[in-house]
Amino acid sequence: MFALTRPGDADGQAFARQLGAVWAGGSDKTPPEPLDAALLFAPVGALVPAALCAVRKGGTVVCAGIHMSDIPAFPHAILWGERTIRSVANLTRADGEEFLTLALRVPVATEVETFPLADANAALTRLREGRITGAAVLLL
Amino acid sequence: MVLDRAGDPLTLRNMADPEPGPGEVLIRVHACGVCRTDLRVLDGELSGPKLPIVPGHEIVGTVAATGAGVETLRTGMRVGVPWLGHTCGVCEYCRAGQENLCDAPGFTGYTIDGGYAEYTKADAHYVFALPDAYDDAHAAPLLCAGLIGHRALRMAGEARRLGIYGFGAAAHIVA
Numbered sequence: 261m262f263a264l265t266r267p268g269d270a271d272g273q274a275f276a277r278q279l280g281a282v283w284a285g286g287s288d289k290t291p292p293e294p295l296d297a298a299l300l301f302a303p304v305g306a307l308v309p310a311a312l313c314a315v316r317k318g319g320t321v322v323c324a325g326i327h328m329s330d331i332p333a334f335p336h337a338i339l340w341g342e343r344t345i346r347s348v349a350n351l352t353r354a355d356g357e358e359f360l361t362l363a364l365r366v367p368v369a370t371e372v373e374t375f376p377l378a379d380a381n382a383a384l385t386r387l388r389e390g391r392i393t394g395a396a397v398l399l400l
Numbered sequence: 401m402v403l404d405r406a407g408d409p410l411t412l413r414n415m416a417d418p419e420p421g422p423g424e425v426l427i428r429v430h431a432c433g434v435c436r437t438d439l440r441v442l443d444g445e446l447s448g449p450k451l452p453i454v455p456g457h458e459i460v461g462t463v464a465a466t467g468a469g470v471e472t473l474r475t476g477m478r479v480g481v482p483w484l485g486h487t488c489g490v491c492e493y494c495r496a497g498q499e500n501l502c503d504a505p506g507f508t509g510y511t512i513d514g515g516y517a518e519y520t521k522a523d524a525h526y527v528f529a530l531p532d533a534y535d536d537a538h539a540a541p542l543l544c545a546g547l548i549g550h551r552a553l554r555m556a557g558e559a560r561r562l563g564i565y566g567f568g569a570a571a572h573i574v575a
Binding site: 261262263264265269272273275276279280281284287291293294295296297298299300301302303304307310311314315319320322324325326327346348349350351352353354355356357358359360362363364367368369370371372374375377378380381383384387388390392394395396397398399400 | 431432534536571
């Protein structure tokens, strides 16, 4: 797994390596090997052409967020070779049941930073600024 | 915590406990994940939110009461509520098993009050029993970041060399 973070986000890259990334770098870099697939969780449309350049022929670029900034125009040549771009919308109940079963078997681990409910605005600000490691959770 | 208008901070407010209607459950919230989609709701980047709205769609809690007709859940069960909170069940997508693309969906914390609150109510069809292996805080991110990461990973097919752009909540679970 190759992790691409905001350029200069050394903490994010270190976190990715800690979780098993064989390479971590800024999203302005190209991973050291052609990718079979790219998952885009960052809501940045400009990453779509960047990811298309990084995937091999027949590769897939998955836009996983509900919202993304505009995708800039790009040359057909980087899509050619039966590369695919697709989005992810919501979930099904079957996804939920399948994933929760799978999570136990893998097992899937989560890292969280917790906040009291009344500090929701602070948690949101930290998330917006990219200062959450893992996931932010409000506790009641 | 309530959002009254896009762009405003959330405000802490005392509200009446929600009453579960037929097919719904009342949930005492223990934890709720904070997701990047919440920022999109707060910033007004998603069209047609319910306002005012209680955000939050990675809800972990226990069933406090059940509405009429709820048979699969009972008081005291530990449950989770995800982003997709309701579907129509009759559109072509629902009938084809693609309820995630429903033409008339309800979304928790966006068009349905969510989990930044002591109590919330939910459509019992969109409430999952949660594994005991996860405590409340660690279970919460599974309900959106984990689920979306799982669905995204499945769409990547049999990728051996996988690139992940943006290493936040979903990515760290995929990893």
